[in-house]
Amino acid sequence: xxxxxxxxxxxxxxxxxxxxxxxxxxxxxxxxxxxxxxxxxxxxxxxxxxxxxxxxxxxxxxxxxxxxxxxxxxxxxxxxxxxxxxxxxxxxxxxxxxxxxxxxxxxxxxxxxxxxxxxxxxxxxxxxxxxxxxxxxxxxxxxxxxxxxxxxxxxxxxxxxxxxxxxxxxxxxxxxxxxxxxxxxxxxxxxxxxxxxxxxxxxxxxxxxxxxxxxxxxxxxxxxxxxxxxxxxxxxxxxxxxxxxxxxxxxxxxxxxxxxxxxxxxxxxxxxxxxxxxxxxxxxxxxxxxxxxxxxxxxxxxxxxxxxxxxxxxxxxxxx
Numbered sequence: 001x002x003x004x005x006x007x008x009x010x011x012x013x014x015x016x017x018x019x020x021x022x023x024x025x026x027x028x029x030x031x032x033x034x035x036x037x038x039x040x041x042x043x044x045x046x047x048x049x050x051x052x053x054x055x056x057x058x059x060x061x062x063x064x065x066x067x068x069x070x071x072x073x074x075x076x077x078x079x080x081x082x083x084x085x086x087x088x089x090x091x092x093x094x095x096x097x098x099x100x101x102x103x104x105x106x107x108x109x110x111x112x113x114x115x116x117x118x119x120x121x122x123x124x125x126x127x128x129x130x131x132x133x134x135x136x137x138x139x140x141x142x143x144x145x146x147x148x149x150x151x152x153x154x155x156x157x158x159x160x161x162x163x164x165x166x167x168x169x170x171x172x173x174x175x176x177x178x179x180x181x182x183x184x185x186x187x188x189x190x191x192x193x194x195x196x197x198x199x200x201x202x203x204x205x206x207x208x209x210x211x212x213x214x215x216x217x218x219x220x221x222x223x224x225x226x227x228x229x230x231x232x233x234x235x236x237x238x239x240x241x242x243x244x245x246x247x248x249x250x251x252x253x254x255x256x257x258x259x260x261x262x263x264x265x266x267x268x269x270x271x272x273x274x275x276x277x278x279x280x281x282x283x284x285x286x287x288x289x290x291x292x293x294x295x296x297x298x299x300x301x302x303x304x305x306x307x308x309x310x311x312x313x314x315x316x317x318x319x320x
Contacts, residue, residue: 018259018274018283020303020317025287028067029074032311033057035065037135037251038295039087039095040306041113044069046297047077047095048308049084053152054102055208062104064097067313069301074313078116082109086135086251086293091142096121098133098146101153102208106130108146108167122173125165128158135251135293137188137195142169143232145176145195147183152208164197166232176234181220185251185293188228189277190258194237195228198262200248221248223262223279240279249273251293251308255318261305263291272307287314 032050040046046067052060061080083104084097094112099105107123132153136146144167150157164177164186177183177197185198201219204210221243226234249262259282260275271286272294289310297304307314
């Protein structure tokens, strides 16, 4: 679905060194339930998840959507999606998906777009299912880092901690971060020396099972930097931004200069926040809906930032 709505924001909000002069936020698609995990394939096609909470959608099974910038059309690429959340493309152009709970796969899968066939890369750790793989990042060695919190779903929780894992090309899975409280978005710096991890602890393990308005004691809401070592291990280095008591971010991505673009879900100030590697806010882009994730285009469109928010997909130009 194509929506011809252009939203123009002030140059104060769109800092000139981050967003292109006169940048306009364009809505490309709407009508999803909760769009997430936007990622751009090598040919420029944009893929994103539509997470269909089963208690709210009449048991819809989740979808992976496909937006074609050449035709401005969005179609269903795959349904059921395994309740996919975060998506990324590896160096061979294959789609890696973090599949969550709520009747989802609770696994990491890889899909060959040329054939449509998928393989399961990881579905268990120490013989037990993951909680609900959420977001992922891939380093230059092809190692996949993914977060494993639990926000909703009826399935038993069998892992002793909500952690960040590393999946190596040989198929081995390692639990590398256990002190992030409730990890969500993950991203790797361009120099491969930092793993950024969002902590977004809503205080619930299944918000879909609780009556609306049920009070909960929220935990840490942070953007943290972990030193990423050559062997793929990670150690905590710094708390970059503390958002508490408001909600923390969701997904995030780094640009070529190392700046961090984060989907801010604070109800009082939601949008895309841009930070330096030290956590200084460089720019803020308000969005019409609460955002969930961000991702850059490729090639000549590498300065296009795609944003999933609410049930929609947006884009805006950044400075090259």
